[in-house]
Amino acid sequence: MRAVESALNITIPDNARIIRNLITAIQYVQDHVIHFYHLHALDWVDIVSALSADPAKTSDLAQSISDWHNSSTDYFTGVAAKLKEFVDRGQLGPFANAYWGHSAYKLPPEANLMAVAHYLEALDWQKDVIRMHATLGSKNPHAQTYIVGGMAVPVDPSSQNGLNANSIGFFNEIAKKALAFVEQVYIPDLLAVASFYKDWAGHGAGVGNFLACGEFPLDGKPNTNNYWLPSGVIKGKDLSTVHPLDEKKINEYVTHSWYNYSDGDNKGKHPFDGETTPNYTGPKPPYKNLDTDAKYSWIKAPRYEELPMEVGPLARMLVAYGSGHKRVQEVVNLVLGKLGVGPPALFSTLGRTAARGVETLVIAEKLSDMIGELAANMKKGDLQIADTSKWEPSTWPKEAQGYGWHEAPRGALCHWIRIKDQKIANYQCVVPSTWNGSPRDAKGQMGPYESALVGTPVKDPNQPIEILRTIHSFDPCMACAVHVVDAEGKPVTKIQVV
Amino acid sequence: MGKKPEREYGEIYRTLLNRGVTRRDFMKFCTATAATLGLSATYADKIAEAVQKAKKPPVVWLEMQACTGDTESLLRASKPTAAELILDIISYDYHETVMAPAGHQAEKSLADVVKNHKGKYIAIVEGSIPLKDGGIYCTIGGKSALAIAKEVCGNAMATIAVGNCAWDGGWPAAQPNPTGAVGVKDAVPGIALVNLPGCPMNVENLVATIVHFLTFGSLPVTDTMGRPLFAYGKRIHDNCERRGHFDAGQYVKAWGDHGHRQGWCLYEMGCKGPETYHNCPTVRWNEGVNWPVGSGHGCIGCAAPNFWDTMTPFYRRLPKVPGFGIESTADKVGVGLAAATAAGLVAHGVVRAVKGKPKEEKTEE
Secondary structure, eight states, X not given: OHHHHHHTTOOOOHHHHHHHHHHHHHHHHHHHHHIIIIIIGGGTOOHHHHTTOOHHHHXXXXXXXXXXXXXXXXXXXXXXXHHHHHHHTTOOGGGTTSOTTXXXXXXXXXXXXXXXXXXXXXXXXXXXXXXXXXXXXXXSSSOOOEETTEESOOBOTTOTTSBOHHHHHHHHHHHHHHHHHIIIIIHHHHHHHHHTOGGGGGSOOTTSOEXXXXXXXXXXXXXXXXXXXXXXXXXXXXXXXXXXXXGGGEEEEOTTBSEEOTTXXXXXXXXXXXXXXXXXXXXXXXXXXOOTTSOOBSSOEEEETTBOOBOSHHHHHHHHHHTTOHHHHHHHHHHHHHHTOOGGGGSSHHHXXXXXXXXXXXXXXXXHHHHHHHHHHHHTTOOOOBOOTTXXXXXXXXXXXXXXXXXXXXXXXXXXXXXXXXXXXXXXXXXXXXXXXOOOOTTOOOOHHHHHHTTOOOSOTTSOHHHHHHHHHTOOSSOEEEEEEOTTSOEEEEEEEO | OOOOOGGGSOHHHHHHHHTTOOHHHHHHHHHHHHHHTTOXXXXXXXXXXXXXXXXXXXXXXXEOBOOSHHHHHHHTOBTTBHHHIIIIISEEEEETTTOSOOHHHHHHHHHHHHHHTTTTSEEEEESBEEOGGGGTTSEETTEEHHHHHHHHHHTSSEEXXXXXXXXXXXXXXXXXXXXXXXXHHHHSTTSOEEEEOSSSOOHHHHHHHHHHHHHHSSOOOXXXXXXXXXXXXXXXXXXXXXXXXXXXTOBOOSTTSHHHHTTOBOGGGTOOGGGOBOOHHHHOBTTTTBXXXXXXXXXXXXXXXXXXXXXXXXXXXXXXXXXXXXXXXHHHHHHHHTHHHHHTOOTTOOOOSSSOOOHHHHHHO
């Protein structure tokens, strides 16, 4: 959509910009919390250990770190009883066969019980707060109100079929509920868990290069660079210099990907000239292993100035930090201070997981401002939601091209489009998990996942929970296979990270 | 009815009680489920009885060529919530995105269910299954999606295909379908199967299907495309809250115009409601806060067959629909437009592979 708006040079109205920002913001908040509690926490939290927790001590712990209302001894007694009942029934469902009892789990039973309670609370909370997304986007997931030129949600304080004062009130309630949970549950939990795993500030650094394309635009121009969370590139972990992002410097390689380029697989291609021609050379399924010296992935290898880049919350927070974003700097410094670690700790598995929390807090705080912005615009009498001057394809130039960027919760999402004779002539997407999960390029440079695993200590190769911690810290959008190879290059085991 | 001693209750209900769910809340859930199923409120008692008695049935969720939208939709469940569903009502033994184990341990969870509960578990499938080139386009743990689907769905008591991709191949199967993607019905023919299309599926319908199964011991009655009549028996157009504007000839002409702000009919903006069978307007989404037409954007026909090919361009108005319709014209319009879909909609296409058809359905026959 932004790619088409770029190609057709469309400026979207303020209402559309603010509504898009609100949808993105609430999605970040909800998605990051789900990631922490439901997709990542059990790498750090041992549910079985929670069974031996003392509810009174759990209550003390909870009350020492937060004012959250669900913190009494009775409350945790109830959670513990439910957990025991669940386990006693012998049907462990999604929790069967995990690495419970692994010596890499460091939390005391009480912290584990507290986390289990919040795992359940977060599951209920997320479906409530995402109703803002559904109100603005028609439904969640898969919002349906985005149109080229703006949004299809009418704004009219004098109608019951448009966004009105009632909607503003509803959004404010949700924003309050969202912020309360983030401030009083997620952040205290994150800090409490992290304090037991500070050694993870020394693992999982990855490539050390970071790319953010900017999000929450402050004006409606196509390809604006006027963002609340800035765009930029950081190279070699150097936070002192944030380089401006230039889309012309992006190339994709297929040297180790199951595609062919018409002029050879060792040269990169800019997405405007991108080609997607499948060429599978791997083993016939079922198979056990892939040969990483050959082609081994369906993901292309995007590179910026020939360098692999990490994208996602850590990249966004580092770029904002390095660019002088005040609130991000404050919260990052606060988290570092509470954990008693310095900025180098950010370049790690722990840093990645902490940055996601920092971002959630900063965005949850911003929600009410964004809602206020929408209300102020409505008050002015501005009801425009879309620029439809280019709605009919007959109004388009014969040829056009553009690119549109969005920071999805898991990282930079970039689309390039070429339009010819009112049809798509080429469309290429470079998405967060192709940046982070990319295979090697023509020079053999590893992508962020692969690179982050190098040197990770694994206590028990048959129970490689350490691998899950680092891979999950990226919030991968796929089930991906990770192969662990020992010093002699002999495969030790294969971990399907799901 | 006197209060039963707690020990006589089934495991699911007992657990719900222990989780602090009151009898009143529980009955509200049963009534809501009855409503989604299109049953009268008197069925709430029957549903309550069934849920109280049932052991947690093992359920596995397979994800193939998918965007995880149906998984996300699952987490939005409210009646009951995802936590209640996953922890209390079913034994949720395999779902890559939400399960704690990974790798060999995750594979073991799936293998255990297929081996230990053969013919007694429910398989839910999200995503399409690519058949081209030996299945290389979707492999999990080195196995092709097709091999996994054959083994897991082939040994299940019943399979529920959630979302369009698992139904007819969905987006991956849109022309030119580079991976040869198909839905479960074509990948593993002849199994007991219910399809819940939609992009994504509406979780209320998934919950209703599972509860229907627990309550009546059978899958819900479906049309010949395998979609339950309780959710896909009526056109969006017939239940649309904006139908009055269609009949009155009040149409939105441009995004943000007076009609758009007043909630007029979206037909001229390309709405596919007149061709699409789904309970979107009545069940709505996200605890009922909204649905596409309610938000001001037309239906894109996401529960219709091969909708990426048949319902696009999304913003081109449906052909040959006379505007300014009066009721009779509108109905004719609907019948004509929906011909292809309706031809397949023979009311009593029942999935029979599951034993024990309940009396209620027999009387319908």
